[in-house]
Amino acid sequence: MKIDRKIQNFIDGEFVEPVGGRYLDNIEPATGKPYSQVADSDARDIDLAVAAAEKAFADWSKKPAAERSKILLRIAGLIERDLEELARAESIDTGKPLSLARTLDIPRAASNFRFFATAILHTQSEAHITDNVAFNYTLRQARGIAGLISPWNLPLYLLSWKIAPAIAVGNTAIAKPSELTPMTAYLLCEICREAQLPNGVLNIVHGTGSNVGAAITAHPKIGTISFTGGTVTGKKVAEACAPLFKKVSLELGGKNPNIIFADADLDAAIAGSVRSSFANQGQICLCGSRLFVERSAYKDFVDRFIEKTSSLKVGDPLDEKTEQGAIVNKAQLDKVKFYVDLAQKEGGKIALGGSAPESINERCRDGYFFPPTVITGLPVSCRTNREEIFGPVVTITPFDSEEEVIEYANDCDYGLASSVWTQNLNRAHRVAERISTGTVWVNCWLVRDLRVPFGGMKASGVGREGGIEALHFFTEAKNVCIAR
Ligand code: NAD
DSSP, X not given: OOOOSEEOEEETTEEEOOTTOOEEEEEEXXXXXXXXXXXXXXXXXXXXXXXXXXXXXXXXXXXXXXXXXXXXXXXXXXXXXXXXXXXXXXXXXXXXXXHHIIIIIHHHHHHHHHHHHHHTTSOOOOEEEETTTEEEEEEEEEOSEEEEEOOSSXXXXXXXXXXXXXXXXXXXXXXXXXXXXXXXXXXXXXXXXXXXXXXXXXXXXXXXXXXXXXXXXXXXTEEEEXXXXXXXXXXXXXXXXXXXXXXXXXXXXXXXXXXXXXXXXXXXXXXXXXXXXXGGGGOSTTOOOEEEEEHHHHXXXXXXXXXXXXXXXXXXXXXXXXXXXXXSOHHHHHHHHHHHHHHHHTTOEEEEOOSOOSOSOSTTTTSOOOOOEEXXXXXXXXXXXXXXXXXXXXXXXXXXXXXXXXXXXXXXXXXXXXXXXXXXXXXXXXXXXXXXXXXXXXXXXXXXXXXXXXXXXXXXXXXXXXXXXHHHHTEEEEEEEEEO
């Protein structure tokens, strides 16, 4: 497997040029320089992908589940075989530390295929007897062509989280990775060919959101849309899909609260909070960017949190010792800097970080780096505390009571995930029940069991991906009612 200079589309089992012949530069975040080119496709390429996906649907949807399962398991095995190369490609493409790509993104991409490959072998159908009148059963059928649109922060992991359930249940798919991080999706195409996935079952079309993404959401033959990305884009996707009555799942932004009670195991809470604040440079939708600490533990927590955070090694993502890599692009780096300035205007104090590092190494001289940054002294309702930054910047605020911190946690448009650190079991249950987020982690963060529903509340999205919910999302539940 090699990292090509030109990333082409993958349609009907072939690598093809975009119809318009245009390419975009693919920039390596750690160096700020182009290292490959990616197809800049448009609606004409989506038409070709739809034709291929439509043709493949008839056979693929009728294949026995066991056969589809075998192919998905082969894909999982090949991802595991190529783990090192995929991790390196992902690190170059995204700027994340190689060690993170190797231990999180790529293994989880393999798990996604493995999980849905076996899940389809164990599904059940519901049956309902209507007294002496009728017998009903639920027939779950593949819906047709699924459009899968994903962001740049966990490119292979999030795309495979959509591709695997969509094709496992018999749909064919057109996937659009982020134009900022297309490399691992491109490499996945080679794996799919080697795994003998039939042509046209998975088509990957590269390009911008306004060209390719919009063409997917507008296409009348793509009836299912699974989207992960920002909340502003999510609105556009919802608007495009509504008049066509598409089935839509939206996984959107987050501004997640991380609550530390004074009775928590502080060692665990500090280690967990450093991770949840700064993993992948804070560019994980689930990162806990608003920390709330009970006042009696506040000073101790802040001192120790800052001490531990300041030991994180910011460096070249390809260096094995690096714990903090590059920000994905210049626009995202500018956004981070904008919010650090704003925080100071809003009265915040920079307790750690706050300005770009002097130098990383010669290779990374022009890369997009920003250190872990901790801000204190801000009011809960200010913009810095309400808007998603999606970078290595967190705020810490003290609180005095359980009631107060629940109010703080919910005082936000987003509702994706939260963490609660306490050793009081009753409190953990009470608080979890009252926080408006799709996931509540207690004394942990980013623990993922693929069987559980996953998704956001409020502006963090609608629909649930994961487990049985994903299989249901990608199928149509038809009721067959037979008179007795
Ligand atoms: P983004 O919304 O800019 O882009 C996401 C994808 O949508 C990209 O592939 C993009 O090309 C495409 N797109 C852009 N405009 C489009 C349009 N009009 N129609 C269709 N598609 C379009 O998001 P991003 O900057 O790539 O990713 C960061 C965001 O994603 C953050 O807000 C983060 O919280 C969110 N995110 C959410 C989850 C989750 O599970 N909830 C997971 C990861 C990231």
